[in-house]
Amino acid sequence: VRACAGPRLGAAMMEGLDDGPDFLSEEDRGLKAINVDLQSDAALQVDISDALSERDKVKFTVHTKSSLPNFKQNEFSVVRQHEEFIWLHDSFVENEDYAGYIIPPAPPRPDFDASREKLQKLGEGEGSMTKEEFTKMKQELEAEYLAIFKKTVAMHEVFLCRVAAHPILRKDLNFHVFLEYNQDLSVRGKNKKEKLEDFFKNMVKSADGVIVSGVKDVDDFFEHERTFLLEYHNRVKDASAKSDRMTRSHKSAADDYNRIGSSLYALGTQDSTDICKFFLKVSELFDKTRKIEARVSADEDLKLSDLLKYYLRESQAAKDLLYRRSRSLVDYENANKALDKARAKNKDVLQAETSQQLCCQKFEKISESAKQELIDFKTRRVAAFRKNLVELAELELKHAKGNLQLLQNCLAVLNGDT
Amino acid sequence: MSAPVIFDRSREEIEEEANGDVFDIEIGVSDPEKVGDGMNAYMAYRVTTKTSLSMFSKSEFSVKRRFSDFLGLHSKLASKYLHVGYIVPPAPEKSIVGMTKVKVGKEDSSSTEFVEKRRAALERYLQRTVKHPTLLQDPDLRQFLESSELPRAVNTQALSGAGILRMVNKAADAVNKMTIKMNESDAWFEEKQQQFENLDQQLRKLHASVEALVCHRKELSANTAAFAKSAAMLGNSEDHTALSRALSQLAEVEEKIDQLHQEQAFADFYMFSELLSDYIRLIAAVKGVFDHRMKCWQKWEDAQITLLKKRETEAKMMVANKPDKIQQAKNEIREWEAKVQQGERDFEQISKTIRKEVGRFEKERVKDFKTVIIKYLESLVQTQQQLIKYWEAFLPEAKAIA
Numbered sequence: 001v002r003a004c005a006g007p008r009l010g011a012a013m014m015e016g017l018d019d020g021p022d023f024l025s026e027e028d029r030g031l032k033a034i035n036v037d038l039q040s041d042a043a044l045q046v047d048i049s050d051a052l053s054e055r056d057k058v059k060f061t062v063h064t065k066s067s068l069p070n071f072k073q074n075e076f077s078v079v080r081q082h083e084e085f086i087w088l089h090d091s092f093v094e095n096e097d098y099a100g101y102i103i104p105p106a107p108p109r110p111d112f113d114a115s116r117e118k119l120q121k122l123g124e125g126e127g128s129m130t131k132e133e134f135t136k137m138k139q140e141l142e143a144e145y146l147a148i149f150k151k152t153v154a155m156h157e158v159f160l161c162r163v164a165a166h167p168i169l170r171k172d173l174n175f176h177v178f179l180e181y182n183q184d185l186s187v188r189g190k191n192k193k194e195k196l197e198d199f200f201k202n203m204v205k206s207a208d209g210v211i212v213s214g215v216k217d218v219d220d221f222f223e224h225e226r227t228f229l230l231e232y233h234n235r236v237k238d239a240s241a242k243s244d245r246m247t248r249s250h251k252s253a254a255d256d257y258n259r260i261g262s263s264l265y266a267l268g269t270q271d272s273t274d275i276c277k278f279f280l281k282v283s284e285l286f287d288k289t290r291k292i293e294a295r296v297s298a299d300e301d302l303k304l305s306d307l308l309k310y311y312l313r314e315s316q317a318a319k320d321l322l323y324r325r326s327r328s329l330v331d332y333e334n335a336n337k338a339l340d341k342a343r344a345k346n347k348d349v350l351q352a353e354t355s356q357q358l359c360c361q362k363f364e365k366i367s368e369s370a371k372q373e374l375i376d377f378k379t380r381r382v383a384a385f386r387k388n389l390v391e392l393a394e395l396e397l398k399h400a401k402g403n404l405q406l407l408q409n410c411l412a413v414l415n416g417d418t
Numbered sequence: 419m420s421a422p423v424i425f426d427r428s429r430e431e432i433e434e435e436a437n438g439d440v441f442d443i444e445i446g447v448s449d450p451e452k453v454g455d456g457m458n459a460y461m462a463y464r465v466t467t468k469t470s471l472s473m474f475s476k477s478e479f480s481v482k483r484r485f486s487d488f489l490g491l492h493s494k495l496a497s498k499y500l501h502v503g504y505i506v507p508p509a510p511e512k513s514i515v516g517m518t519k520v521k522v523g524k525e526d527s528s529s530t531e532f533v534e535k536r537r538a539a540l541e542r543y544l545q546r547t548v549k550h551p552t553l554l555q556d557p558d559l560r561q562f563l564e565s566s567e568l569p570r571a572v573n574t575q576a577l578s579g580a581g582i583l584r585m586v587n588k589a590a591d592a593v594n595k596m597t598i599k600m601n602e603s604d605a606w607f608e609e610k611q612q613q614f615e616n617l618d619q620q621l622r623k624l625h626a627s628v629e630a631l632v633c634h635r636k637e638l639s640a641n642t643a644a645f646a647k648s649a650a651m652l653g654n655s656e657d658h659t660a661l662s663r664a665l666s667q668l669a670e671v672e673e674k675i676d677q678l679h680q681e682q683a684f685a686d687f688y689m690f691s692e693l694l695s696d697y698i699r700l701i702a703a704v705k706g707v708f709d710h711r712m713k714c715w716q717k718w719e720d721a722q723i724t725l726l727k728k729r730e731t732e733a734k735m736m737v738a739n740k741p742d743k744i745q746q747a748k749n750e751i752r753e754w755e756a757k758v759q760q761g762e763r764d765f766e767q768i769s770k771t772i773r774k775e776v777g778r779f780e781k782e783r784v785k786d787f788k789t790v791i792i793k794y795l796e797s798l799v800q801t802q803q804q805l806i807k808y809w810e811a812f813l814p815e816a817k818a819i820a
Contacts, residue, residue, distance in 0.1 A: 228657050232657075235655050236652060238648045238651065238652075239645070239648040239649055239651070239652045242641065242644045242645040242647075242648040242649075243645055245641040246641040246645045249634060249637045249641045249642075252634040252637070253631060253635055253638055256627055260627045260631065263620060263624035263627055264624065266620050267617075267620045267621075267624065270616050270620060271617070275783075275787055278784075278787070278791070282791060282795075289798075381658075382658050382660075382661050382819060385661055385664070385819065386664075386816065386817075389816040390813065390817055392816075393813040394813065396805065396809045397809045397813065400805040400806045400809065401806060403802045407795055407799045407802065408799060411792065411795055414788070414791075414792055414795075415792065
C-alpha cells in the first residue's frame with residue numbers, strides 16, 4: 001500500500017474508501033488535525049511526502065525544503081523508518097541542553113497487526129459468504145487498513161513538524177542528520193538488554209517523580225502547573241480510552257448495517273412477491289447509510305480519539321519537563337547544602353561554589369524556558385481542542401444531515417410505491 | 419390423482435379480492451401485573467378489544483389473562499385448524515429463565531425488559547390471530563377475548579409454541595422420508611415449499627444480523643455514557659475556562675446521544691428484530707401445514723392400497739366360494755371405498771385451503787413488512803433529526819473557545 005500524506009492528496013488514494021467528492025476535504029483537514037499553530041516558514045519546512053507499507057515495516061519519505069545554510073541543498077528527501085524517529089526523539093530526551101523544553105512526543109509504532117489479521121481471516125472465510133458480501137467486506141477492510149496507514153503517516157509527520165517549528169530543537173544536529181543523511185542511520189531496534197535498561201530507567205524516573213513531586217514548589221506558577229498536569233494527564237488518559245471504545249462500537253454497528261444490507265438484497269432478489277422492489281430499495285439504503293456511519297466513526301476517531309491520544313502524550317512530555325526541573329531543583333538544593341558544609345569545614349570551598357553556581361544556572365535556565373513551554377503548551381492545547389471540536393461538530397452535522405436526506409428520500413419512494 | 423386446480427384458483431382469487439381487508443378489530447395487551455408470590459406467582463395482562471363487528475356484544479371490553487391462557491388458546495386453535503390446512507399463528511415462546519426471575523421478584527431492568535418483550539409478543543400474537551377470517555369466527559377465540567372467567571388451560575406444557583414446533587418438526591422428519599413417494603401432481607406446492615424454505619433461510623440470516631445490531635447499539639450506548647462522564651471530568655480539570663465549559667457541554671451532548679442510542683436500540687429490537695423472529699416462527703407453521711397435506715395424501719394413498727387389498731380378498735373368496743366371507747369382503751370394500759372417497763375429498767380440501775391460506779399469508783406478509791420497516795425507518799429519521807439538534811446546539815459552544 002502506498003499513500004501520499006500531506007496536503008496534496010491524490011484522488012487515486014481515495015478510491016475504494018467512499019464515494020462522493022465532498023469526503024475528500026476532511027482528509028486534508030484530518031491529517032493536519034493536531035498540527036495547529038505550527039508556523040511553517042521558508043527557513044525550514046518538513047513533511048512526509050510519501051510512504052510505503054511493506055510486510056513488517058513502513059518506509060516514510062521525509063521531504064525537506066530549507067533556506068538555511070546548514071544544508072547542502074534547498075530541497076531534498078530521505079527514506080526513514082519508525083526506529084529512526086524514535087532514535088531522534090530519544091536523543092532529544094537524553095540531551096541535557098534540552099532539559100527545559102517539552103520534547104515533542106514520539107510517534108506511536110505503526111501497528112497493522114489487527115488489520116492484517118482481519119484481512120487474513122476474511123481470506124480464509126471467503127468460501128462461506130456470497131461474492132457480494134466478500135467484495136464488500138474486503139473493500140471495508142482495505143479502507144480500514146488505509147485509514148490506519150494514513151494515521152501513522154500523520155503521527156510521524158506531526159512529530160517532525162513540531163521539531164521543525166521549535167526555535168531551539170530545529171537547530172539540533174541530529175535532526176539535520178535525520179533530515180539530510182541519505183543512508184540508513186543504522187539505528188537498529190533496541191535489543192532486549194537495552195529495552196530492559198529503558199524499563200528500569202523509567203521505573204526509577206517515576207519513583208523519583210513521586211518523591212520529587214512531594215516537595216511543594218515555592219513558585220506558584222509551577223505549583224499550579226504540577227497539580228494541574230497530574231490530574232489532567234490522568235483524565236485525558238481515561239477520556240482517550242473511553243473515546244476509543246465508543247468509536248469502535250460505532251464501527252461495529254456500521255458493520256452490522258453492511259450485513260443487514262446484504263441480507264435484504266438476498267431477500268429482494270429471491271422473493272416472489274411484489275415486496276422485492278421494497279427490499280432492494282431498503283437494502284440500498286442500508287448500504288448507503290452504512291458508509292455514512294462508517295465515516296462518522298472514522299471522523300470521531302480522528303477528531304476526538306486521536307486528539308485525546310495526542311494530548312495524552314503531550315501532557316506526559318510536559319510532566320517529564322516538570323520532573324526534570326524538579327530534579328534540577330533538588331540538585332541545586334543539594335549543591336547549596338554541600339557549599340554550606342564546605343564553608344563550615346573550610347575545605348574544597350571553591351569547588352563547591354562552582355558546582356552550586358552551575359546548578360543554580362541550570363535550574364534557572366530550565367525554569368525560564370519551562371515556563372514559556374508550558375504557556376505555549378496551553379495555547380496549543382486550547383487551539384487544537386477548539387479546532388477539533390468545531391470540526392467534529394461540523395462533521396457530525398454533515399453526516400446526520402446526509403443520513404437524514406437518504407432516509408427521507410428512501411421513505412418517499414417506499415411510501416409512494418405502497 | 420390430480421386435484422381440480424386452475425378453475426378453483428381463479429375463483430378463489432376473485433373471492434379474495436372481494437373480501438378485501440375489512441377487519442375492524444383492534445387488540446391491545448397492556449398493564450402487566452404480578453399476581454401472587456414466589457414460584458406460584460404469575461403475570462396477568464390486560465387484553466383490551468376495540469371493535470365495531472356485530473358478532474361481539476360490546477364495542478370495547480377488556481379481560482385479564484395470563485400467559486398459559488394464551489398458550490391454551492393457541493393449542494385449541496391449532497388442534498382444530500392446523501391439520502386441515504389453516505396457518506395458525508404460533509404463540510410466543512415459553513421462557514423458564516425469564517419467568518423465574520420475575521417470579522422470584524427481581525425488580526431489575528432485565529426482568530422489566532423480559533415482561534415488556536412478552537407483552538409486546540402477546541399483543542402481536544393476538545393481532546395476527548384475529549386478522550385471520552376463519553379463526554376470528556372461532557368460539558374459543560371469542561371466549562378468550564370476552565369472558566371474564568376462563569377455565570385454566572391444562573397441558574400447556576405440551577402445546578406451547580415450542581411444543582407445536584417440535585411436533586411439526588417431528589412430523590416433517592417423518593414426512594421427509596415419505597416425500598419421495600408422493601406423486602406431486604401440482605407444481606405449485608413444490609414451488610411454494612421451496613420458496614418458503616429459501617425465505618426461512620434468508621430471514622434467519624437477516625435476523626442474526628439485526629440481533630447483532632441491537633447488541634452493538636446497546637454497547638455503543640454504554641460506551642457513549644462512559645465517555646460522557648469522562649469528558650465531564652476532563653472538563654473539570656481543564657484550567658482554560660472557555661475550553662473547560664466547552665468540554666462540559668460536549669459531555670452533556672454525549673449524554674443525550676446515549677439516550678438516543680438506547681431508544682434506537684429499542685426500535686431496532688421491537689420493530690425490526692421481533693418482526694423477523696415472528697415470521698421465522700410463522701413460516702415454521704406454514705411448513706407444518708404443508709406437511710399435514712402430505713400426511714393427508716398418505717392417508718388417502720393408504721386407503722386406496724387397502725381398498726385394492728380388500729378387492730383382492732373378495733376375488734379370492736369368490737374363487738374359494740365362501741359365501742359368508744364374500745359378504746364380509748363386500749362390506750369391507752364398501753367401507754374402504756367410502757374412506758377412499760373421503761380421503762380424496764380431504765386432500766382436495768386441504769389443498770384448496772392451503773392455496774387460499776398461502777395467498778392470504780403472502781399478502782399479509784407483504785403488508786406487515788412494509789408497514790413495520792417503514793415505521794422502523796421513521797425511527798431512524800427521528801434519531802438523525804435529534805442528532806442534528808444536539809450538534810447544532812454544541813457548535814457555537816465549540817466556536818466560542820477563545
